[in-house]
Amino acid sequence: MENVWKRYTEKDRVNIHELGERYKDFLSRAKTERECVSHFIREAEKKGYRNILDLMDSGYTLRPGDKLYANGMGKTVVFFHIGRRPLEEGMNMLCAHIDSPRMDIKQVPLYEDSDLAYLDTHYYGGIKKYQWVTIPLALHGVVAKKDGQVISVNIGEEEDDPVLYISDLLIHLSREQLEKKASLVIEGEQLDLLVGSIPLAEEEKDGVKANILNILKKKYQIEEEDFLSAEIEVVPAGKARDCGLDRSMIAAYGHDDRSCAYPSFEAMMDTPEVPDRTTCCLMVDKEEIGSVGATGMESRFFENALAEILAFTGRESDLALRRCLSRSRMLSTDVSAAYDPAFSRVFEKKNTAFFGKGLVINKYTGSGGKFRCNDANAEYLAKIRRIFDENDVAFQTSEVGKVDQGGAGTIAYFASLYGMDVVDCGLAVLSMHSPMEVISKADLYEARKGYIAFLKGA
Ligand code: MN
Ligand code: MN
Numbered sequence: 001m002e003n004v005w006k007r008y009t010e011k012d013r014v015n016i017h018e019l020g021e022r023y024k025d026f027l028s029r030a031k032t033e034r035e036c037v038s039h040f041i042r043e044a045e046k047k048g049y050r051n052i053l054d055l056m057d058s059g060y061t062l063r064p065g066d067k068l069y070a071n072g073m074g075k076t077v078v079f080f081h082i083g084r085r086p087l088e089e090g091m092n093m094l095c096a097h098i099d100s101p102r103m104d105i106k107q108v109p110l111y112e113d114s115d116l117a118y119l120d121t122h123y124y125g126g127i128k129k130y131q132w133v134t135i136p137l138a139l140h141g142v143v144a145k146k147d148g149q150v151i152s153v154n155i156g157e158e159e160d161d162p163v164l165y166i167s168d169l170l171i172h173l174s175r176e177q178l179e180k181k182a183s184l185v186i187e188g189e190q191l192d193l194l195v196g197s198i199p200l201a202e203e204e205k206d207g208v209k210a211n212i213l214n215i216l217k218k219k220y221q222i223e224e225e226d227f228l229s230a231e232i233e234v235v236p237a238g239k240a241r242d243c244g245l246d247r248s249m250i251a252a253y254g255h256d257d258r259s260c261a262y263p264s265f266e267a268m269m270d271t272p273e274v275p276d277r278t279t280c281c282l283m284v285d286k287e288e289i290g291s292v293g294a295t296g297m298e299s300r301f302f303e304n305a306l307a308e309i310l311a312f313t314g315r316e317s318d319l320a321l322r323r324c325l326s327r328s329r330m331l332s333t334d335v336s337a338a339y340d341p342a343f344s345r346v347f348e349k350k351n352t353a354f355f356g357k358g359l360v361i362n363k364y365t366g367s368g369g370k371f372r373c374n375d376a377n378a379e380y381l382a383k384i385r386r387i388f389d390e391n392d393v394a395f396q397t398s399e400v401g402k403v404d405q406g407g408a409g410t411i412a413y414f415a416s417l418y419g420m421d422v423v424d425c426g427l428a429v430l431s432m433h434s435p436m437e438v439i440s441k442a443d444l445y446e447a448r449k450g451y452i453a454f455l456k457g458a
């Protein structure tokens with residue numbers, strides 16, 4: 001497989017640049033699942049998408065060309081673009097996840113030690129804890145008040161915003177620390193955010209903490225107890241940047257899985273006014289902790305939304321729902337490991353994804369002897385190959401590393417429970433799950449092309 005950069009025309013390069021700019025802008029604004037859902041809904045509404053909540057029980061009759069969405073608690077969203085063919089024939093679906101590894105503020109987080117105030121965190125998803133110290137961090141999230149008010153929090157992204165920080169031990173005193181296993185160099189309970197150091201003059205005990213509470217109250221109307229009902233995520237501060245002297249790559253937080261969610265969404269918005277088969281784009285939360293919860297892939301949210309859509313056709317039987325699900329085809333648009341020459345030992349080069357070689361198809365993920373994975377059907381893979389080849393989409397196939405080196409899971413396995421065809425198909429990422437991951441702009445471009453071709457042709 002040749003490096004795709006070699007075959008790009010001047011026009012391709014302009015398009016790649018423009019897509020890269022749009023994606024970086026999105027990444028810099030949408031760093032949490034909630035921010036992604038708000039962003040996607042805002043953009044979809046501009047294109048004529050309507051919330052199914054507004055149509056429910058109104059006797060609405062579904063028509064080909066209708067654009068609808070359902071919002072799941074502000075953290076998961078599904079878009080439908082109704083096609084000419086009956087829904088019972090199934091849909092062409094793209095499904096990505098919009099949560100990323102990070103740290104969450106604990107419910108009782110604030111404390112003071114030696115005139116320094118901290119917010120205690122609990123990490124979310126798989127992280128190498130030592131990577132999250134000594135970098136600028138931002139707070140994104142919501143605080144839900146008892147009176148029903150929900151306050152948005154976003155601190156650390158503006159030029160003149162303060163950032164938060166987790167310390168590491170100075171090298172001069174690290175003899176003991178450097179002998180430790182990497183998993184213990186920084187431990188979970190050491191991931192506490194430094195948030196202040198000025199004591200209130202009139203306080204004798206915990207004056208720094210008291211001062212921070214004052215600031216939270218004055219600036220954000222947040223009381224200490226409000227942390228009990230808050231979801232505040234700690235993420236790397238700052239914008240997505242071009243990477244490399246040739247600007248061929250993008251360095252940013254959250255490529256897993258926004259580098260797939262973003263082109264999936266653009267592809268969904270690009271479908272013809274009246275598609276042949278109904279197209280569907282699902283964005284889920286909680287993938288990084290096992291797809292659990294009401295907003296994760298394991299929940300019935302998507303199925304419920306589809307049942308509502310079927311109700312608009314007047315054929316809302318359980319059988320119609322099951323037929324639609326089992327006859328649907330999905331690309332689970334999730335990232336894969338990019339080959340890293342610095343760590344060549346963990347990769348098996350014939351079955352590895354490389355930057356600049358296009359979309360990555362993972363027939364299976366899992367660990368050990370393919371445990372807990374969706375092993376996609378050969379017939380389905382043949383169909384995907386045909387669609388990509390016919391549309392000049394560069395793709396490669398891959399496994400996540402050598403056999404028995406580790407493993408990974410995606411949402412594909414949950415979608416397959418409906419009896420539908422599904423395969424993992426996304427971008428290759430360097431330094432996955434680190435605070436700053438890297439992707440190739442060419443791969444992003446091929447992903448967008450590939451997802452458009454799939455929605456139209458599957
Ligand atoms: Mn992922
Ligand atoms: Mn992941």
